[in-house]
Amino acid sequence: MIVVLKQNAPAAKVEELIGNLQNRGLKTNYSQGEHTTIIGLIGDTSQVNPDDLQALDIVETVKRVSEPYKLANRKFHADDTVVQVGDGAFGGGHFSVIAGPCSVETEEQVTEAARRVKAAGASFLRGGAFKPRTSPYAFRGLKAEGIELLLEAKKETGLPIVSELTSLENIDLFADVDIIQVGARNMQNFDMLAELGRCNKPILLKRGLSATLQELLMSAEYILSGGNSQVILCERGIRTFETATRNTLDLSAIPMLKQMTHLPVIVDPSHATGISSLVEPLAKAAVAAGADGLIIEVHPHPEKALCDGAQSLTPDQFDHVMDSVKKLCELEGKQL
Amino acid sequence: MIVVLKQNAPAAKVEELIGNLQNRGLKTNYSQGEHTTIIGLIGDTSQVNPDDLQALDIVETVKRVSEPYKLANRKFHADDTVVQVGDGAFGGGHFSVIAGPCSVETEEQVTEAARRVKAAGASFLRGGAFKPRTSPYAFRGLKAEGIELLLEAKKETGLPIVSELTSLENIDLFADVDIIQVGARNMQNFDMLAELGRCNKPILLKRGLSATLQELLMSAEYILSGGNSQVILCERGIRTFETATRNTLDLSAIPMLKQMTHLPVIVDPSHATGISSLVEPLAKAAVAAGADGLIIEVHPHPEKALCDGAQSLTPDQFDHVMDSVKKLCELEGKQL
Amino acid sequence: MIVVLKQNAPAAKVEELIGNLQNRGLKTNYSQGEHTTIIGLIGDTSQVNPDDLQALDIVETVKRVSEPYKLANRKFHADDTVVQVGDGAFGGGHFSVIAGPCSVETEEQVTEAARRVKAAGASFLRGGAFKPRTSPYAFRGLKAEGIELLLEAKKETGLPIVSELTSLENIDLFADVDIIQVGARNMQNFDMLAELGRCNKPILLKRGLSATLQELLMSAEYILSGGNSQVILCERGIRTFETATRNTLDLSAIPMLKQMTHLPVIVDPSHATGISSLVEPLAKAAVAAGADGLIIEVHPHPEKALCDGAQSLTPDQFDHVMDSVKKLCELEGKQL
């Protein structure tokens, strides 16, 4: 960490600061330039809050040099983390697809979806029982009954299930859910992250609409630091000025995250674009960019979906996507 | 709502759609152009989800014409909502200032802050007991003890208190808190919003970092539709590409929201910028732009703050801000 | 185009507006709802400026339904435009790679780069003679001499050349340049676009850092409407809040543009990320997403580059990228 001092900082105050920093176990490196004087902090700065330093009236700015995340940091964990559930795995050369309807609506709907996505090669069934909706007047999910229907579809098809937790109050209902999803809007729900750090299940952590990659990793760090090492990161589009697509899918996040962290990274092209015809090209692009998996919305009858029909694929369209994905995984040497 | 049809949409499917829409109680207006054919929907479309229509394969795009929020809409409630607590009020010509430390740390700290901000003219004491922090290694607040300390400061100074709820699990601790704050990261925590709609307390709803004004109003609509009409909106900076300030304070949101809604609008210049020297000019700008109040961080010793010291004012600096704010309120005919 | 009227618009003014619109050759469709009254405009609205209507005091908002671009619009030109120069072609199943140094520095540098990128399979040599630089103190290119060096490299290798025009004043120097590049910062330099519409050369039009896809197509429309139909669009990253990469590469722009327009679309992964290690995964992702080509920076000695060395590949790294790109083009059925 680099502390840039104000030009007129009195020597006594500077010495006091250096003393304080050394008392916290940090080595300091003082360097005086003509116009700029800086103090370099050497040691474990992950627990130093730059804001504390910034608040001092002798400080102009503070710049982090080393990353504030440790457990999620590739530098300290060179090997890929592999998250495995049943036959599906993410990371370390393993590639898996999660597919299913945006929200669970009926037994027929979710079972048909499960059968079809399994046949096409998906390893996980997704389905929303609790749906975060912008409007209080929109359908908000079947809740406990939705989880029940997912578990029935799991029993019938053998597919492990993935579903989103929107409030800690409901966590008991997720006891048999295989992967708990933290949605984009909850990426910085720190109470939820801390609690999930204490549970023994893989967590699918979606990037927030306006979260930087570093913030995504800090949220993963919450879960990891609680003792749960099974975190899957998911890029699902960020908010930009562009309005042609619902969000802007940031595929550069894949190779960038792969350098920053050892955690697996998957992509959600359905929510990223909101447009079903863009799902296939972007699913393929995600594989080519090095993703460890995909999460895709599939609905037996998108035109009747109670939620996000515009971005859902039909089972036939999904078959086509999976054909392309398989060929690319083969080319990339990924094990699907 | 306007439904733009694809060029080659078969007549039978179009008729079926029109029939369905009319069955939902909407009038339709069909208009065929050379290159574009549209169906206009007339009636209460707030419960029609554009995504349902967008999913149809005969539909090219769907455009909302009327706003999806009703209870928050100025069109249906011409008069300003006034939220009053004790001697402080927001809206309808009333202007109030909420001030205090980012997080509650000690009895001395919060009491000194309370005395000073009251003396300077603030009507509410703010203080965080539960702190959302990006890093799992940072101080996350005194929790229940923090609420206790706020209540003691309230007893001593008479100032009503404002504090942030970060998880529904803790709501019972907020029984004596006067205004419950929903932080930017929880603006779309819909379970929390729904629950707060059932409580009988004013809610300070902060705009999310990447939330549009319409989304902010949809979140207010959640609270209003639950039966709680006391919602105060708060602009606190949005996330943009600019890095000189922590966020970009969107002051155009004030007059824009004033046209869109009848709810009071206040501004948080401290979090918006993250830089204490920018608080005064932006607090003044907020008054001039028509805000109904301010929320400002004040700490007796910012350089020792456990959180966000860089943006906190000293009590003396706050005195200066309040002098300026008072003069501007007088000029604007606002009752402080 | 849809004109939404204010609730209290006087009938006489509305009638006057309808009359004016009909006098401009448009059919109108008047539709009165309980809360919202709209006028639909039918006919060629590409020459109607929504701002003209928005300025009227009886108008609440104006929404475009049909696209404001005609010549660039896929709806009116179903077939892909193919831009061909020598052996290289973009669009309609043809894929080409443009490669070379960010800026032309010496004869050795540009000739070595040309030989190596040709050997690796590139069809075009790029090189900047006029360099837009943020700082007035940075190297701004060899100018006329740079163009000379490119032409020599072309003579030696046979590769057609691509170079950026930064000011119309220099256009005469570009007489023998095969493709003129309009940089991101000049995407809305309308005088330049209009002039290039009158020249008989392919134009490589880069998307501006904060340009929507519609604005990119409006800029293409400038060139097309001047009579020059050879426009290649280039996605090169947009500006967002993310700071881990220099810009955010918007690969969803590829399939989206393919639906909106018939023009070829290529991708610049070098400028998008600013990090050489991200170029290969994103180049591959671009092919998988349906791009018609790539533009990649290659420098014989990136560590000695006078400009943007951090994003340049070595010739050996470029060989590796081209191997991957070729395999993907084969899989996609693209003719490289």
Next chain:
Amino acid sequence: MIVVLKQNAPAAKVEELIGNLQNRGLKTNYSQGEHTTIIGLIGDTSQVNPDDLQALDIVETVKRVSEPYKLANRKFHADDTVVQVGDGAFGGGHFSVIAGPCSVETEEQVTEAARRVKAAGASFLRGGAFKPRTSPYAFRGLKAEGIELLLEAKKETGLPIVSELTSLENIDLFADVDIIQVGARNMQNFDMLAELGRCNKPILLKRGLSATLQELLMSAEYILSGGNSQVILCERGIRTFETATRNTLDLSAIPMLKQMTHLPVIVDPSHATGISSLVEPLAKAAVAAGADGLIIEVHPHPEKALCDGAQSLTPDQFDHVMDSVKKLCELEGKQL
């Protein structure tokens, strides 16, 4: 400037780098931590390109500590720059208003506008003769004739005039224009900036839609480094995800720029919002935030404007704005 080295950087290469940096006249400060090793550069780094260093394979990242702009930097020029033309001045306590139509249309229009804005207290007449327009089908200004009409209005009213230069080709037409405006889209037209650095006229430099404050100052630095010290900066809204307003007016830019630079800063609330009813509250907010002036669109008949009518004020509305602005300037001790 801080150079962060990769963990495994070989000592020999590090020594070579240090030698090279010292040969460029910089002092270096080497500091080795457990996980991070950095080299601090001391001296004039404004001419060191971080990209050069970033390209080295032993370098992880490079961070600037001191600002890359010198002539525009408040640190080296503590006193406010005052730009004075006729009776109007910007900066150093002087406040001026520039007003007039978006584009010059007719003699009557521009003369009436000039008379009215002068009567209301504006010190400068603005008017566009060359109009950058997104659509090739839109009105692009009267060009040379437009400048003529402005000069006539100047003769009649005595108001100095401000007009936008969109291409260097037309610069001779601007010989009698008092302040040359560089529009947002040309903020990084470096050829134009360099040329304007050689002219002896005040330059009104508008911030680009996606330009950081540092980039704005680097563009000012181009003009200053050419020898022209009369630069007025203008905040006119940046591009964000928000769609309720055309752009997001960044008023925090005013006090932030005031700390970074000595140049005067004015605000354009008309273009920032695109909505005439928002102009007054934001004009007032700009004054309260510390702006040195305003530029506001006024049209005798906005509903007949050929360009941007939706954001233009009528002369009567402008009178009202000026009344408010005058009161605020008085309160702020600004000399209008």
